[in-house]
Amino acid sequence: MLEGPSAHAAEVLCFADRIGRSSHGVANLDRIYLSRLRSGAIDAKAQPVVERSTPAATLVDGRQSMGLSTGVMAMDLAMERARSAGIGLTVVRNSSHLGCAGFFTDRAARQAMVGMAATNCGGQRIAPPPSGLAPMLGTNPISIGAPAGPHPPFVLDMSTTVVATSRIRQAARRGEEVPPGWLVGPDGSTVTDPNEFMEGRAQVAFLGGTEAAGAFKGYGLALAVDVLCGLLSGAAVGPGPLDEDGSSDKDIGHFFLAIDIASLRDPDAYATDAGSLFGNLLSSPARPGAQVRYPGEPEDQHRAESDSHGVTLERAVYDDLLAVVERHGLQAPEGVQEVAS
Amino acid sequence: MLEGPSAHAAEVLCFADRIGRSSHGVANLDRIYLSRLRSGAIDAKAQPVVERSTPAATLVDGRQSMGLSTGVMAMDLAMERARSAGIGLTVVRNSSHLGCAGFFTDRAARQAMVGMAATNCGGQRIAPPPSGLAPMLGTNPISIGAPAGPHPPFVLDMSTTVVATSRIRQAARRGEEVPPGWLVGPDGSTVTDPNEFMEGRAQVAFLGGTEAAGAFKGYGLALAVDVLCGLLSGAAVGPGPLDEDGSSDKDIGHFFLAIDIASLRDPDAYATDAGSLFGNLLSSPARPGAQVRYPGEPEDQHRAESDSHGVTLERAVYDDLLAVVERHGLQAPEGVQEVAS
Numbered sequence: 065m066l067e068g069p070s071a072h073a074a075e076v077l078c079f080a081d082r083i084g085r086s087s088h089g090v091a092n093l094d095r096i097y098l099s100r101l102r103s104g105a106i107d108a109k110a111q112p113v114v115e116r117s118t119p120a121a122t123l124v125d126g127r128q129s130m131g132l133s134t135g136v137m138a139m140d141l142a143m144e145r146a147r148s149a150g151i152g153l154t155v156v157r158n159s160s161h162l163g164c165a166g167f168f169t170d171r172a173a174r175q176a177m178v179g180m181a182a183t184n185c186g187g188q189r190i191a192p193p194p195s196g197l198a199p200m201l202g203t204n205p206i207s208i209g210a211p212a213g214p215h216p217p218f219v220l221d222m223s224t225t226v227v228a229t230s231r232i233r234q235a236a237r238r239g240e241e242v243p244p245g246w247l248v249g250p251d252g253s254t255v256t257d258p259n260e261f262m263e264g265r266a267q268v269a270f271l272g273g274t275e276a277a278g279a280f281k282g283y284g285l286a287l288a289v290d291v292l293c294g295l296l297s298g299a300a301v302g303p304g305p306l307d308e309d310g311s312s313d314k315d316i317g318h319f320f321l322a323i324d325i326a327s328l329r330d331p332d333a334y335a336t337d338a339g340s341l342f343g344n345l346l347s348s349p350a351r352p353g354a355q356v357r358y359p360g361e362p363e364d365q366h367r368a369e370s371d372s373h374g375v376t377l378e379r380a381v382y383d384d385l386l387a388v389v390e391r392h393g394l395q396a397p398e399g400v401q402e403v404a405s
Numbered sequence: 406m407l408e409g410p411s412a413h414a415a416e417v418l419c420f421a422d423r424i425g426r427s428s429h430g431v432a433n434l435d436r437i438y439l440s441r442l443r444s445g446a447i448d449a450k451a452q453p454v455v456e457r458s459t460p461a462a463t464l465v466d467g468r469q470s471m472g473l474s475t476g477v478m479a480m481d482l483a484m485e486r487a488r489s490a491g492i493g494l495t496v497v498r499n500s501s502h503l504g505c506a507g508f509f510t511d512r513a514a515r516q517a518m519v520g521m522a523a524t525n526c527g528g529q530r531i532a533p534p535p536s537g538l539a540p541m542l543g544t545n546p547i548s549i550g551a552p553a554g555p556h557p558p559f560v561l562d563m564s565t566t567v568v569a570t571s572r573i574r575q576a577a578r579r580g581e582e583v584p585p586g587w588l589v590g591p592d593g594s595t596v597t598d599p600n601e602f603m604e605g606r607a608q609v610a611f612l613g614g615t616e617a618a619g620a621f622k623g624y625g626l627a628l629a630v631d632v633l634c635g636l637l638s639g640a641a642v643g644p645g646p647l648d649e650d651g652s653s654d655k656d657i658g659h660f661f662l663a664i665d666i667a668s669l670r671d672p673d674a675y676a677t678d679a680g681s682l683f684g685n686l687l688s689s690p691a692r693p694g695a696q697v698r699y700p701g702e703p704e705d706q707h708r709a710e711s712d713s714h715g716v717t718l719e720r721a722v723y724d725d726l727l728a729v730v731e732r733h734g735l736q737a738p739e740g741v742q743e744v745a746s
Contacts, residue, residue: 118668120461121491150462151662153492155669178632193686195695200686208629210636218632220625226618245586245618251692271622277567277586277614278623284561284700287686288549291519291559295551295679298670303685304678321492321662327459328496329639337645338636344644345534345541345628351592354536359625 069133073097076132080164081377082370083363085221087230088164091381094388096161097130105314106130106160112137120149123297126159128314131183134159135318139168142322143177150327155292156318157299166221169209170360172322173217176331178210180321184293187300187312191225191268193283194275197250199267201302203228204289209360211325213339215346219360224286225268232258232268245273293317376403410474414438417473421505422716425707426562428571429505432722435729437502438471446655447471447501453478461490464638467500469655472524475500476659480509483663484518491668496633497659498640507562510550511701513663514558517672519551521662525634528641528653532566532609534624535616538591540608542643544569545630550701552666554680556687557705565627566609573599573609586614634658717744 077097081089100106110129114122122141126134138154145152162168162183172179185202192199203223210218226246235242236258247255247266254274260266271282286302294301299317306312325334348356377385382400389396418438422430441447451470455463463482467475479495486493503509503524513520526543533540544564551559567587576583577599588596588607595615601607612623627643635642640658647653666675689697718726723741730737 116669118491118665119489120493121664121668123669148460149490150459151492151494152461153664178637193689193697193699195691196697197690197692200689200697208625208632210629210632218628220622220629222619222622222625226613243615243617245614271613271619272567273586273614273618274584276584277618278563278612280700281561281563281612282619284549284563287559287699288551288561290682291549291551291679295675295682296519296664296666296669298674298678301678301682303682303689305681323462323494323637324459325637327462328457328464328637333639334636337639337642338632340646341631341636341642341644348534348541348644349538350536351538356534356537356541358534358628359621 069130069137072136073130073132076136076163076167078375079167079170081375082367083164083166084366084370085164085166085363086378086381087228090377090385092161092163094384097132098388100160112156112159114141120145120151121153122155124154124156126156128158128160131160131162131316131318135162135168135181135320136171138318139171139179139181139320139322142320143172143175143324146177146322146324146327150324152322154320155297156320157297157315159299159316159318161313161316162318164221165205165207166209166219166360166363168320169207169221170217170219173209173211173219176211176325178323178325179208180319181207182289182293182319184290184299184301184317186314186316187302187304187306189302189312190229191270191286192248194270194279195252201283201286201290203268204286204293204302206285206289211335211338212342212360213335213337215339215342216361216364218342218358219363221359222271224271224282224289226271226273226282227268229261229268232261236262245269245277248274248279289319292319374399374401410471410478413477414471414473417477417504417508419716420508420511422718423708423711424505424507424704425711426505426507426704427719427722428569431718431726433502433504435725438473439729441501453497453500455482461486461492462494463496465495465497467497469499469501472501472503472657472659476503476509476522476661477512479659480512480520480522480661480663483661484513484516484665487518487663487665487668491665493663495661496638497661498638498656500640500657500659502654502657503659505562506546506548507550507560507701507704509661510548510562511558511560514550514552514560517552517666519664519666520549521660522548523630523634523660525631525640525642525658527655527657528643528645528647530643530653531570532611532627533589535611535620536593542624542627542631544609545627545634545643547626547630552676552679553683553701554676554678556680556683557702559683559699560701560704562700563612565612565623565630567612567614567623568609570602570609573602577603586610586618589615589620630660633660715740715742
């Protein structure tokens with residue numbers, strides 16, 4: 065088992081591919097992380113610093129470090145606090161792209177903790193508020209994880225917009241319409257042609273889609289993430305001052321919370337109740353051909369399959385990885401098999 | 406200023422009417438609270454008991470007390486812990502209907518804290534999971550509040566279903582259709598006729614509405630509330646064992662979190678950043694005739710108007726209150742004015 069920031073960063077990235085969330089996996093290695101290391105936006109040698117520390121809460125200055133690894137350090141610190149105080153919080157400013165938020169709460173859940181993780185998008189403006197014409201907030205994901213007794217951990221990991229913008233770009237490439245609710249026009253109408261987004265005439269909607277269907281709630285959750293990750297830590301926020309150079313994914317903020325179950329109740333009683341809750345959901349009546357599932361359960365199954373049979377990568381992602389291998393004079397991977405697409 | 410459980414319960418109920426959320430106000434006095442006091446489901450003399458206590462986290466057994474007042478005690482305990490430990494958590498089991506969750510986070514925000522509050526619905530089953538045919542979870546609301554510098558506090562208070570079921574009953578009474586996304590048929594289709602709900606052929610959808618538009622996220626948030634309020638405290642949960650007597654709003658669980666801003670950063674710097682964030686939202690470009698707002702801001706304006714000009718109640722609610730006054734031999738209210746409906 066490797067330790068240290070590089071190993072942690074690799075573990076977070078590969079976790080996303082193992083659970084089937086390839087949008088947050090090694091496809092981002094060169095596109096997000098290596099490119100920012102090259103440009104200096106992420107500092108490979110940075111050592112995150114604890115700036116404030118109370119019995120249960122910590123503020124970390126990430127010093128422009130890799131969010132992937134700083135996140136692991138910060139979640140572990142929150143869990144350490146939780147073991148002594150019952151609950152622990154770490155907020156981080158001056159960090160960078162966190163990767164798959166579910167990694168951090170899954171990590172907590174596997175150590176008998178309930179975990180929460182959130183990250184804002186620094187000063188990036190991606191989605192417009194209800195009634196608004198201009199994007200003001202990022203996709204601001206939230207994750208909550210908890211042990212589920214004999215079942216796979218509960219791990220919710222969700223952006224607060226309906227979908228990530230990558231899903232809309234994908235539909236545009238494929239010439240497909242997007243479902244109603246994903247895109248909103250300047251008059252608040254539902255847009256299903258992804259080219260309207262590509263050409264700047266429609267924007268991604270907050271969870272809820274239309275205002276009648278709850279977009280105020282998705283917007284409110286995104287704002288809560290800017291409060292928890294940005295205002296509490298001093299990181300940049302979506303509705304903050306715009307960068308002069310327009311590059312606004314600097315100074316990203318994160319929020320990590322850990323709750324030690326054993327501080328509050330008998331862990332065996334928790335496990336029994338959790339087994340009943342998640343078991344009753346899994347066995348509850350479903351539509352013909354379908355099954356009721358819960359966040360984290362399909363991902364856990366995907367991970368088990370990945371760990372037995374390997375991870376499948378898109379050809380383009382694999383070619384990008386080979387280019388990285390070549391550029392850095394690394395050893396070419398072994399045991400790769402071509403599968404039909 | 407009155408103190409004690411009864412005064413706190415009255416304050417929480419009236420808060421809802423003052424901010425314009427009459428669905429959680431005195432309309433529920435007799436329907437929910439007095440009726441449960443009469444039946445013994447809520448015990449007026451119960452004294453909530455601290456069962457576990459760590460430097461930052463507390464478990465409270467509500468002893469079937471009034472959730473409205475036990476919630477105030479629990480949030481105040483979380484804030485007390487936060488003042489010494491940086492962050493404080495109180496989970497409550499064996500409680501009853503909490504009322505307006507936003508009251509508790511607004512209370513935290515006005516004491517320079519970031520607050521979170523959530524309540525489950527005990528064992529009540531209201532909405533079906535995605536792909537599921539049977540309701541399994543409650544409407545499980547979440548609230549997050551934070552100071553906003555010179556602006557009204559940010560207070561998000563949302564059910565994790567698209568809407569509360571009262572909104573659907575209201576549409577049925579008025580003979581109106583409901584917007585797409587509120588109701589889901591057994592095959593997952595969108596239903597707009599509220600009579601389908603009244604007659605049991607459609608159910609209220611989780612936030613996101615359809616599965617393509619993110620209902621898995623609303624469902625995941627509702628589940629997270631059952632984890633935080635139910636599994637952590639030992640209270641009943643939606644997918645738990647069904648009560649033999651079918652009365653399943655007993656043993657409700659709550660979750661209250663307080664984060665002391667001054668433990669993490671200079672409160673003046675927080676206020677400056679918060680003023681910029683919320684100010685930039687309020688002044689951001691909007692559709693003709695509209696304004697960008699944020700959760701808590703319209704409610705604060707409504708409260709200021711209520712406190713200056715009084716609270717307007719529906720005639721039926723006022724008549725119910727008069728009946729309570731008469732039944733208990735209380736003094737009839739003064740200064741009531743009839744306004745056009």
